[in-house]
Amino acid sequence: MPLSVVNLTLVVTFMLAGLGCQSDGGGSKDKPKPTTLQPAELTQLDRWAVESPMRASVEAGVVSQSALFEYHFNQGKSTLTPVGRRDLAILARYFRNEDWTLVVRQGNASDALYGTRCDAVEEFVVMEFPARGSLTILDGLPGGAGLASTDARRIREDSLKNTNSLSTGANGSDQPRPLDSTLEGGS
Secondary structure, three states: HHHHHHHHHHHHHHHHHHHHHOOOOOOOOOOOOOOOHHEEEEEEEEHHHHHHHHHHHHHHHHHHHHHEOOOHHHHOOEEEEEHHHHHHHHHHHOOOOOEEEEEOOOOOOOOOHHHHHHHHHHHHHHOOOOOOOOEEEEEOOOOOOOOHHHHHHHHHHHHHHHHOOOOOOOOHHOOOOOOOOOHHOOO
């Protein structure tokens, strides 16, 4: 008798388990569909993947130089170009609440135009970023570490010795060519 109760219990358990595992055959309408990206979404994702690393590099370069040049202004005017506004905004955010120096190159601008450009720069910073430290504007060389001329010469020599160099020697063989001029150590 106990064996038939166990058998009956097992049979009922398997039947209930089987009913719970059945599907409706055609798929449920409540099933989530796989996510697919639309072309516009793929374009945005591609743009982000390309621009994101470049943005950090651009910002680091702008901060390193801390300078505005003639191309940051509309030709013959004191108004900033979109690139000028972008670069100045990067600098103002970076130096927010600090005392900082900004180089605004005079270039070919007259003294009067240069003065109005400096005023426009200061006005932009005050209006866009009101909480700030003091800003000193001067005409000078941009900042940054630069590259020592001895390093530049060593890099040039190494590139000439590279077998992937564009220069070829006699008979089409790759040979390092001598430095180009006496200034570069050549003959």
